[in-house]
Amino acid sequence: MGRPCSDGSERPLAACRESAYMFRQFREEVETALSAALSSLDLPTDDLGVEEPPEDVPATLASSVAFRLAGVVGAAPPKVAADIAEEISVEGYDYLAAVDTQGPYVNFHVTDAYYDDTLDSAAADTEFGRLPSTGDSVVVEHTSANPTGPVHVGRTRNPVIGDAVANLLDFAGNDVDRHYYVNDAGRQMAVFTWAYETFDEEDLDSEPARDRIEYDLVRYYQKGNTYLEEADAADAEAAEEEITAILQGIEAGDEETYARVEEVVDQVLGGMRECLARLPAEFDEFVKETRFMFDGSTRDLADRLKETEYAVYEEDAWQLELDDYGFEKNLVFLRSDDTSLYTTRDLAHHEWKFDNYDRAVTVLGEDHKLQAGQLRAALDILGNDVDKLENVIYSWVNLPGGETMSTRKGTGVMLDDLLDESVSRARDEVEKRLEGRVRDDDLDEDDIDRIARQVGIGAVRYDIVSKQPTKTITFEWDQALNFEAQSAPYIQYVHARCCGIVDEAANAGLDATDVDPSVLTTEAERDLIRTIARFPAVVEAAADDLEPHAVATYARELAEVFNTFYRECPVLDADEDVGAARLALVKAARNAVANALAIVGVEAPESM
């Protein structure tokens, strides 16, 4: 197909990521051939209806175009399909071998070269599935939880989805940065700072739930909030004055006030960061909103907003009328005391993103949806290209009793506890299986630790990332920590099995470098190779739609197909040429599974 190698890399065999193109090239060939046939029949080519047929249909792609053209032609769809199929020429294509029909459907079949090339490149390329560079730089902002205390499960979708979206965009050929936006100038942090400075250890009602800094400090935050609710009016008002003083100090760029707040922010954030690293969700940059106050960009932005036709000055505050954008309520961007609001700073933050990146993706909870819409509108008013900004919105995670999770109230399941529990259950499983273990690879204590961690954390991540973000999740331990089919361990097990076979084959001196895929004739083998071939197209579609859960679904399908293959097709005990081809297939499966897992953020164990 001759797509240029835009990243200039020189990877062995898979030059220019050709490996990524088998299915996609075939799809293009089908579209080209079908278009040509329709044109020569004087039929419209605007909707080719190319799709993947159901599993029991032997074709790799199909078209339903005959349905739509039946009226135009004045014949029944099966007749139209037959005529079209007759007109299609498969001359000169690498992967398009034959065309036939099944009722009203036109079916397209692949050449041996399709399987050949898929097997060759997927088996040899540990980066199989990675797409060529788009040349785009993308910032993925996710999590961005206020540094008020330990991360709880209610917000765990954000780092899990966010990290997967970042991985996915990276794998789809983008240059990705991961950002955590830190709200260090808001009221919450002012309350926290005041509480931290006001109360002493002996004022607190409880011991830290865990030996890490944010579990210690959150008690001050909770104490402060309780005090503000329960203290008598005069005391509460005095506290409010101190809190306001902190906010105004930050707004004025007072360095001493800033230092007081950051002492709290940096400590709490440091602890949260350790927790998130367990997932792992790590960041290239923690971007503090105070940065956009101190550099003057928030002030400049507010001044520019004032100049727009949407700006009004009502009730002593500067506001934006967003009726044209479908928002009834005005968006206040400067308070009556002339201080900025969260959204004002976030606007400056986003213009900074636009200055530095080609695209900006934000992962946020549905409770921020309205704010995100207003943000987009305001950015548009300021003349930004808001198409560069995309959001991934996720719904809440509830506890079984319908209870909500709140840091302020101290309710909810902490992410640390969830991960500990999961790793602990995984360890029980590992130890339980140790006795009946067939494989004699002598797992030591370190292996058991490793497997328990990979499986336990993988199970939690997969449970979250495999579901559509828009759906509400009710969190249930047994559901999340089920280690059987349709879970991370099920898929991880496939990877471990592949690695096991590859190891054994190496010991036996079996070579898979120059294989003949035509000996792979069973349904199980062909299913597996077809599934592997789809992987790059899955990555492409998932990245286009910012839907990492599609990769999670694919990984599960691939694992299922592999397990059937595994049962039916021995590698080491087969005839030499069959064994070699199957070994190549195992290597290809291993690479595809490993990379699918990498995208969703689940570790791929080499043994378990």
Place this chain on the structure above:
RNA sequence: GGGCGCGUAGCUCAGUUGGACAGAGCGUCGGACUUCUAAUCCGACGGCCGCGGGUUCGAAUCCCGUCGCGCUCGCCA
């Protein structure tokens, strides 16, 4: 009340721009380990795709209505 999202098997969820009989897993029942790792495989049972209309050759998918659940509508974030 207005806006947005969700409603698919008993439970948890897939289902590509509308397309070939709506698919998995868990659970239930029944089979398969002297075998490259059984965290596996094979089979059975299980559906007015919330409900009612509409568009279409064709609707889980698009449109309208309706019911239920969630989020949201601050000079909070």
